[in-house]
Amino acid sequence: MLESSEIRRQIRLMIAESRRGAEERRARAESEVRAGERLLRTVVVPMFKTVASALKTEGHAFRVSTPVDSVRISVEGSGENFIEMIFDSAHDQLALRGRVSRLRGRQVLVDERIIGAGSELSLLGDEQVLEFLLAELQPFVD
Numbered sequence: 001m002l003e004s005s006e007i008r009r010q011i012r013l014m015i016a017e018s019r020r021g022a023e024e025r026r027a028r029a030e031s032e033v034r035a036g037e038r039l040l041r042t043v044v045v046p047m048f049k050t051v052a053s054a055l056k057t058e059g060h061a062f063r064v065s066t067p068v069d070s071v072r073i074s075v076e077g078s079g080e081n082f083i084e085m086i087f088d089s090a091h092d093q094l095a096l097r098g099r100v101s102r103l104r105g106r107q108v109l110v111d112e113r114i115i116g117a118g119s120e121l122s123l124l125g126d127e128q129v130l131e132f133l134l135a136e137l138q139p140f141v142d
Contacts, residue, residue: 032094035122036069036087039096044085045071047129051137060141073133075140080108083136085115085129093118100136 045064048071052062061076069089074082080103088095095117102109115132116124 048073
């Protein structure tokens, strides 16, 4: 049987390792949040605004709103028809999620997918945001 002093030593070691891991996770999360905020401010919001402007020029009325940690483009006059990108920090890794809501009759259909997560957020650019928007906008302009 192990001595109680050996058990306490191993317990202290486990606690120290756990604290180091938690500090590393917090530092990584802070870095990801800063990268996510920068991506939202410098890439996603401008792209949504540019797309909304181009749609308006083509006769389709869309508006852009920027609630906290997200950006949304929606059909004028409809609260249920929208496309948005949201930063989700509820999990271990920060993730940029794309969410689409469409009204079909009385039913609201919502689809969601991850656009990027963790360290790959810094690699996202205009092309990926535009690709997502174009793919999801098609049913709204049909």
